Amino acid sequence: MVLKLQFGNLAFTTYGNKGNPAVTFIHGFPFSREMWSEQCEVLSKDHYVVAYDIRGHGESSVGSGQYLIEMFVDDLISLLDFLDLKSTTLCGLSMGGYIAQRAVDRAADRFSGLILCDTKSTADTNTAKLNRANQIKTIVDGKKEKFVEDMLHSLFAPASFEKNGDGVEKIKKIMNSTDDHALIGTLIALSARMDMTDSLSNIKIPTLILVGDQDKLTTVADADLMHTKIRGSEVVIVKESGHVSNIENAAEFNNAVITFLEKNRL
Numbered sequence: 695m696v697l698k699l700q701f702g703n704l705a706f707t708t709y710g711n712k713g714n715p716a717v718t719f720i721h722g723f724p725f726s727r728e729m730w731s732e733q734c735e736v737l738s739k740d741h742y743v744v745a746y747d748i749r750g751h752g753e754s755s756v757g758s759g760q761y762l763i764e765m766f767v768d769d770l771i772s773l774l775d776f777l778d779l780k781s782t783t784l785c786g787l788s789m790g791g792y793i794a795q796r797a798v799d800r801a802a803d804r805f806s807g808l809i810l811c812d813t814k815s816t817a818d819t820n821t822a823k824l825n826r827a828n829q830i831k832t833i834v835d836g837k838k839e840k841f842v843e844d845m846l847h848s849l850f851a852p853a854s855f856e857k858n859g860d861g862v863e864k865i866k867k868i869m870n871s872t873d874d875h876a877l878i879g880t881l882i883a884l885s886a887r888m889d890m891t892d893s894l895s896n897i898k899i900p901t902l903i904l905v906g907d908q909d910k911l912t913t914v915a916d917a918d919l920m921h922t923k924i925r926g927s928e929v930v931i932v933k934e935s936g937h938v939s940n941i942e943n944a945a946e947f948n949n950a951v952i953t954f955l956e957k958n959r960l
């Protein structure tokens with residue numbers, strides 16, 4: 695389904711019964727809602743599940759190709775309004791986690807629970823900004839395949855290339871199909887994002903933090919920092935996983951999410 699917004703279409707899928715507690719999934723960069731397919735299926739038995747494509751990704755329109763995290767949050771809130779969802783648990787991976795942290799800061803009363811996966815609260819360091827500039831140059835120079843290949847090796851734990859070849863291929867395909875202007879616009883938005891660390895102490899809803907034990911992009915130390923700031927939060931370290939823990943070790947990831955939702959009656 696699509697929601698028509700000023701910039702174009704926001705593509706989304708809902709699963710399960712609308713009367714059940716809601717969980718809304720936000721994907722990472724540069725993926726699409728397809729990355730959550732296994733979680734959507736598993737959770738839809740007891741939940742109303744929403745998964746959507748961030749502007750410029752998946753089946754959503756690219757629009758101007760100029761983005762800010764704030765615009766992604768606007769889109770999320772427009773989608774929740776459209777679906778008449780008064781309350782939902784938000785589950786965001788990496789960039790999805792940056793969006794979720796801003797959404798909870800802007801509209802705390804709309805959210806009943808928070809699941810932050812393989813993400814961080816800090817802004818880009820100068821080194822990270824320069825790395826994004828190099829990634830943009832690679833794409834502008836017409837070497838998108840190199841951008842994708844390099845990123846894949848940062849995303850996945852080394853063993854995942856053998857043990858979970860299908861998962862790697864799935865993510866690679868999604869990345870390759872993302873529009874160049876959307877890639878560049880999103881890299882600039884990521885580079886310009888706010889540091890959310892000080893705002894985390896305002897979070898009052900149950901929060902689960904998940905991180906792959908081999909995540910190089912958003913590390914166990916990043917997860918621990920968020921944990922110390924969010925009162926009552928819990929951390930689960932997902933074994934044998936890099937940055938895409940919901941795919942690299944779906945069994946452990948799903949188990950942690952289901953346990954958290956059940957325990958908090960979400």
Ligand code: MLT
Nearest residue numbers: 722723788789790884911
């Ligand atoms: C992601 O997976 O969303 C990205 O790694 C986030 C980032 O580059 O900061």
